Amino acid sequence: MEVNNGVTFVLLGGTGDLARKKLLPSLYNLYKKGKLGEFDIIGTSRHDLSREEYVRHVGVNIDKHETWDEFKENIRFAQLNFYNPEDYEVLQEKLLGCGDERLFYLATLPQHFDVINDNLSSHDLVNETSKVLYEKPFGDDLKSAKELNRSINELFPEKNIYRIDHYLDKELVANLSILRFSNSIIDPILSAEYVDHVQIIASENFGVEERGGFYDRYGAVKDFFQSHLLQLLSLVGMSTPEKLDSRCIRDEKVRALRGVDILDTITGQYEGYRGEEGVDEDSTTETLTAVRAALNRPRWQGVPFYLLTGKNLAKKYSQIYVQFDKNNQSSMSSNGTIPNSLVVSIQPDRGIYFVINTKVPGGIGTEPAKMEFCHTCHHGPNTPSAYENLFSQALAGDQRSFIRYDEIEEQWRIVDGMEIPEPITYEPGEVPEEVQNFIQDGEWHGLS
Ligand SMILES: NC(=O)c1ccc[n+]([C@@H]2O[C@H](COP(=O)([O-])OP(=O)(O)OC[C@H]3O[C@@H](n4cnc5c(N)ncnc54)[C@H](OP(=O)(O)O)[C@@H]3O)[C@@H](O)[C@H]2O)c1
Structure with missing residues (x-):
């Protein structure tokens, strides 16, 4: 033929x-x-x-x-x-x-x-x-994900299998490994020695739209938290891989996920959710979750990771925010300096920036300034969409931005072990007070 x-x-x-x-x-x-x-x-x-x-x-x-x-x-x-x-x-x-x-x-x-x-x-x-x-979603819990993996692996070898999390194909997420491992000054400062805490946020300013039936079965924890947020956490928390190939990167991500310990969780449900099409009128499904987690790896001892995802919040944006200056009680801080931070803005603005303290011209005071790589300014607004990247990577046989069987199982292990409290009700477009006050001695970056 x-x-x-x-x-x-x-x-x-x-x-x-x-x-x-x-x-x-x-x-x-x-x-x-x-x-x-x-x-x-x-x-x-x-x-x-x-x-x-x-x-x-x-x-x-x-x-x-x-x-x-x-x-x-x-x-x-x-x-x-x-x-x-x-x-x-x-x-x-x-x-x-x-x-x-x-x-x-x-x-x-x-x-x-x-x-x-x-x-x-x-x-x-x-x-x-x-x-x-x-x-996605690949399974409903650890048991179903394991069964699915087992049945797939009986039929097809892992090299033919591409489990999707389209967040991994977003330009700035795909940039994370490059940022960390191709810039010798960046990776060493991403550790407990310098970092006060990390925030990972994926906030949406709309509700479930026409996907109420699907969403009501999953909710914020099993939908966004289980997939996108834990994947981002693994990319920030992973140790330096031996090589930047798909096996080594995914090995390190799995190690990071194994170290995740959930310390505190709150959930919310927006007012009006129960009236959405496809949603149970007595639904207790959460449309928001905020989580405090620890990463039990020597590199991250004592550093809290705050993760937040929710629907119908004030803004639509996704970003990773790293706050430095662990010991910000130094004499300089009384001069009005702010802690340094690194922001990876995934959407809608795409870019990476550091916030540093600079001298006010002509004075002795300080003011914060951004050292910025604006991805959109540099590459224009029409960079490939996540799904274009996903197709390109799959065609090239590159599995780096797809999820291996053990990553997905670790993600479900974390979620299965969580105690999910009853959701608090919040008004669409508002950030509930409990969420605003969730970060000890700090606030969510860019949320309100
Ligand atoms: N929509 C999004 O933006 C989005 C984003 C990320 C992930 N996802 C995931 O992508 C998947 C699909 O989502 P969707 O929003 O596209 O769902 P959808 O609109 O409900 O579409 C489901 C598709 O499956 C087909 N289908 C359902 N039952 C079938 C059956 N028994 N035999 C043959 N075909 C059947 C439907 O075809 P017919 O009804 O025409 O037969 C339709 O083409 C879901 O797992 C979702 O979580 C969706």
Whole structure:
């Protein structure tokens, strides 16, 4: 048989919100940048759609240029119910004329993963060069994540498996390892010797929108905290890896996660949440959580890590804030100096800056100043989206920004061990007082 060297993206869950808003637009952007080469896209759904109907459905959110007509020629559709083995035979046929390298993207809920895996395997759809990408959440708890890992690993080798946390593909998050390990002056100061505390924040200024049904099953702890916040914590807390390759980086992240000890947790639920579509009217699901954690590694002894995520707060932003000056009671502090800090701003502003104390011109007082790398000013606003990066990394076979089986298990181990208190109610757009006062002798950076 003739070998077709192109790549085929199979979007299982090809009509969903994620496929329409993120996956197809990202693939189109990569195409416009000439980064896709020969390719086909096959989207699937239970509905009986014609190719044209499918293209119209997924094209709604795309900012179309003159290249759209060319691009859309490569989009195909296969009607497929995850639970009907015969439907995978139809997919098999569709794949025959397409590129040999296959990238299966499971853009659907984890309860379908097992049956999809079994069918992909029993129909021999996954070959040596295939990649199977799993959207988050990967499991509901440690037990289900372990079972999922076990069943996947029985069918496909780990080198074919890409567990997604799209935060890892955000430009500034991907920059963290470079910041730490390619700048010899930075990494040594990220330790208990210099750091007073660390904050990791992912705050949103909107509610659950149309994803109430999904969210109500998970909540802030299992959704954002379990995934994005713990991944960011592992990237800040990990020790220097032997090499900057995917094995060594992930080994160190796992070690960091093993050292995480949750010391205190509060949760909140925004007023009106119980009236959202898909949400139980008596729901006690938390839409906010603030956590104080310790990292039991010699490097971080005694340094608190404060993590916060919430919906319907005052602002939408994500950042890592490191406050230095452990012993800020020095004589200088009475002169009005502030503690030095390092901020990695992930979104919406992208950049890295230090805050230092400088002399007021013509006087003897001090004032804070920023030493800043403004990513947006330097590289423009149109840097690749997280999902573009994710596709590029997967195509390159680079698993650095995907999660290994043991990372995900450590993340669930931490969450399973947490005591989640009853949520306090807060007004949308406001930060509850308990959250504002959560940091001992300090405040959340940029929250209000
Ligand atoms: N939406 C986002 O922005 C976002 C962001 C991060 C992560 N995620 C994750 O991505 C996954 C998908 O999210 P989503 O928002 O796109 O969900 P969604 O809008 O509910 O879409 C689910 C997709 O799965 C398909 N599907 C469901 N049951 C099926 C079955 N039995 N057989 C075949 N197809 C079936 C649906 O197709 P039909 O109904 O047409 O058959 C649809 O294409 C979730 O795990 C979510 O947590 C989503």
